[in-house]
Amino acid sequence: MSGIGKTMIKTNPVKDKLKAGKASVGVWMGLSSPAAAEAEGSVGWDWLLMDAEHSQIDFGTMIDCFRATQLAGSVPFARVPWNETIWIQRTLDAGAMGLVIPMVNNKEDAEFAVSNTVVSPNGIRSFGGSRLIPYIEGGDYLKWAEDNIAVVVQIETVEAVEKIDEIASVPGIDCCYIGPMDLMLSMGEKKQGPGTKHEEAMMHVLDVCKKKGVAAGLFCFDAKSVQMRLDQGWQFVNCSSDGGHLTAASQADFDSLKF
Numbered sequence: 001m002s003g004i005g006k007t008m009i010k011t012n013p014v015k016d017k018l019k020a021g022k023a024s025v026g027v028w029m030g031l032s033s034p035a036a037a038e039a040e041g042s043v044g045w046d047w048l049l050m051d052a053e054h055s056q057i058d059f060g061t062m063i064d065c066f067r068a069t070q071l072a073g074s075v076p077f078a079r080v081p082w083n084e085t086i087w088i089q090r091t092l093d094a095g096a097m098g099l100v101i102p103m104v105n106n107k108e109d110a111e112f113a114v115s116n117t118v119v120s121p122n123g124i125r126s127f128g129g130s131r132l133i134p135y136i137e138g139g140d141y142l143k144w145a146e147d148n149i150a151v152v153v154q155i156e157t158v159e160a161v162e163k164i165d166e167i168a169s170v171p172g173i174d175c176c177y178i179g180p181m182d183l184m185l186s187m188g189e190k191k192q193g194p195g196t197k198h199e200e201a202m203m204h205v206l207d208v209c210k211k212k213g214v215a216a217g218l219f220c221f222d223a224k225s226v227q228m229r230l231d232q233g234w235q236f237v238n239c240s241s242d243g244g245h246l247t248a249a250s251q252a253d254f255d256s257l258k259f
Helices: 013-019 034-043 059-072 085-093 107-115 141-148 158-162 164-168 180-187 197-212 223-232 242-256
Strands: 024-029 047-051 075-079 098-101 150-155 175-178 215-220 236-241
Touching: 013 024, 013 075, 013 150, 024 034, 024 242, 034 047, 034 059, 034 242, 047 059, 059 075, 075 150, 085 098, 107 150, 107 164, 150 158, 150 164, 158 164, 158 180, 158 197, 164 175, 164 197, 175 197, 180 197, 197 215, 215 223, 223 236, 236 242
Parallel strands: 024 047, 024 236, 047 075, 075 098, 098 150, 150 175, 175 215, 215 236
Antiparallel strands: none
């Protein structure tokens, strides 16, 4: 018997874009809902990122969200809870094609993050299979993973900004992604935006990444902010979140009614 067929994966289109110097825009997913992932993915976003650090998502639900994302045609990403071996390896086995790894503050942190995404002899990732194996064109997941897993490290402390040159120089880092709120807290600042020390720090990260040939990214809350950041040269940017989109659409409808 034959079904409708399955979509085979040749490369990671998000990593392809970043390597080519192009922008890639996705959505941050915090509702822990496969239905939300399928709906957002169907819109056409490059990637959807399941937030396993600051949401209620459990591991089983995250896998279902990956499946829904893949079915809808977007690339499944996840932010792991920490720069930690078990979470990184399990999340990759579950089918993530890219990872955002929090609190990477120096060269050693960055090297450790990369090593957990690569099997021996070049890394420390142990291999127990992957949910993606049946979908990889050619069936060689290990070779595919070596070439296509996207590693995005979060820059969210004063130390990370000060050491961005060494972090961005670590082989295997595809993107340095600003965590704007944690960076602001680390700096002891209370304001963001043009003319602030916070903005100056973020633009320093962008400048260094451009010189190193590494993509830079950051969190954005709306399409206007995304476009401004893309025009500045940021490449890996999210346009709000599933919850943000839901609230904005609901608020717009509510405000348009008179009752």
